[in-house]
Amino acid sequence: MSKNLKLIFLGAPGAGKGTQSDIVAEKYGIPTISTGNMIREAIKNNTEMGLAAKSYTEKGALVPDEVVIGIIAERLAKDDCQNGFILDGFPRTVPQAEALDKMGVDINCVVSIEVEDDKIVERMGGRRVCPCGASYHTVYKPSAKGEFCDKCGEKLIIRKDDAPEVVKSRLVIYHEQTEPLKEFYGKKGVLTLVQGQEEVQDTTALTLKAIEDAIA
Ligand code: AMP
Numbered sequence: 001m002s003k004n005l006k007l008i009f010l011g012a013p014g015a016g017k018g019t020q021s022d023i024v025a026e027k028y029g030i031p032t033i034s035t036g037n038m039i040r041e042a043i044k045n046n047t048e049m050g051l052a053a054k055s056y057t058e059k060g061a062l063v064p065d066e067v068v069i070g071i072i073a074e075r076l077a078k079d080d081c082q083n084g085f086i087l088d089g090f091p092r093t094v095p096q097a098e099a100l101d102k103m104g105v106d107i108n109c110v111v112s113i114e115v116e117d118d119k120i121v122e123r124m125g126g127r128r129v130c131p132c133g134a135s136y137h138t139v140y141k142p143s144a145k146g147e148f149c150d151k152c153g154e155k156l157i158i159r160k161d162d163a164p165e166v167v168k169s170r171l172v173i174y175h176e177q178t179e180p181l182k183e184f185y186g187k188k189g190v191l192t193l194v195q196g197q198e199e200v201q202d203t204t205a206l207t208l209k210a211i212e213d214a215i216a
Contacts, residue, residue, distance in 0.1 A: 002215040003108055004084035005030060008091070010181055011113035012174045013167065014124045015196055018135045020113065020207050021088040023200075027208070030084040033075050035068050035092075037133045044131065060166040062092060062173060069099040076105060092178045097185070109214035110185040111207055115196035117171050124167045128156040141200060190214065 005028050009017040021032040039057055042050030049071070053063045072090055075081070087107075091097040100107065115123075126138040130149035136142060136156060144150040161170065185191040192210035197203045 002212075005086075005109060005211060005215050006084055006105065006107050007211065008087045008107055008110045008185070009089075009113065010110060010178065010185075011196070012115060012117070012120050013170045014120045014127060014162075015113040015115045016200065016203055017088045017113060019141060019200055020111075020204060021086045023204050024207065024211065025086055028084060030086060031080050032086045032088055033072070033081075033090070034088040034133070035071060035090040036088070038071055038075070039063060039068075040131075041133075058160050060161045060170040060173070062177065065093055065095045065099070068092075069096060072096075072100070073103060076103070091181060094177075094180055094184055097181055107185070107188075108190055109211055110181075110191045111210050112182055112191060112193050113196045113203065113207075114193050119196075120171060121164060121167055124162045125164070127159065127162050129159055130154050130156055140198075 005024075007024065009021055011017050018032075018034060018036075021034065025032040039050070039053045043054050043057065044050070049067060052067060056063045068090060072087075076085065091100060123137065123140070126140070128136045128138065128143070128147075130136075130152060131154055132149060132152045134143075134149050134151045136149075143156060145153065147156055148154065149156060160166070182191060182193075192214070194203060194206045194210060197206070
C-alpha cells in the first residue's frame with residue numbers, strides 16, 4: 001500500500017504550481033492548500049488577517065511568517081487533511097519550513113517546478129484568475145468560456161501582483177528566500193526537480209512520476 005501523499009510544490013510565481021496542484025488533488029482526492037488563495041479570499045472579505053496582508057501582497061512582498069504559519073496550522077488541523085494534502089505556495093521561507101517540522105508535519109514529497117526567469121515574466125503577462133480561485137492562461141490554459149471562468153462563470157481578472165515590475169521583484173524574493181528550500185528538502189531526501197514544460201500535460205507526467213516514486 002502506498003503512503004498518504006503530503007506534497008509541497010515549490011517553484012517561482014507562475015511556474016505552474018497551482019495548475020499542477022489542481023490536477024494532483026483531483027487524481028489523489030486530497031485538498032490543495034494555497035496560502036495565496038486563502039490570503040486573497042481574506043482580503044476580499046475584509047477580515048482582520050486580510051487587512052494585515054493586503055499591503056504586502058499587493059506590492060509582491062511576502063506576508064510575515066507568523067501570519068501564514070498561523071493560517072496553515074489551522075488549515076492542516078481540519079479533517080480533510082487526514083489522508084494527505086498538497087501545499088501550494090507554502091512554505092516560502094526556511095522559518096516556514098521549520099515551523100512545519102515543529103508541527104510534526106511529515107512531508108514525503110517536494111516537487112520543484114523549474115522555469116527560467118525570462119519565461120516566467122513572459123508567462124505572467126497571460127495569467128488570468130477568477131475570484132473563486134481558478135487560474136488560467138490566455139495561451140497555455142485558456143478558459144473554455146473565454147474571459148469568464150469555466151467553473152463558476154465569473155469574469156476573469158488580472159492579479160495586481162502580476163504586473164511586470166511586481167513580477168520581477170517577486171522573482172528576486174523567490175531566489176533569495178524560497179529557493180533555499182531546495183537545499184532544505186534536498187537534505188531530507190524528499191526533493192525532485194521537475195523541468196516545467198511548454199505543455200501542461202508534459203509537466204504533469206513528470207510530476208506524477210516523482211510523486212509515485214516518493215510514496216511507493
Ligand atoms: P501566490 O498566489 O502563491 O503567488 O501568493 C500571492 C501572495 O500572497 C504572495 O506574493 C505573498 O504576498 C502572499 N503569500 C502567499 N503565500 C505566502 C507565504 N507562504 N508566505 C508569505 N506570503 C505568502
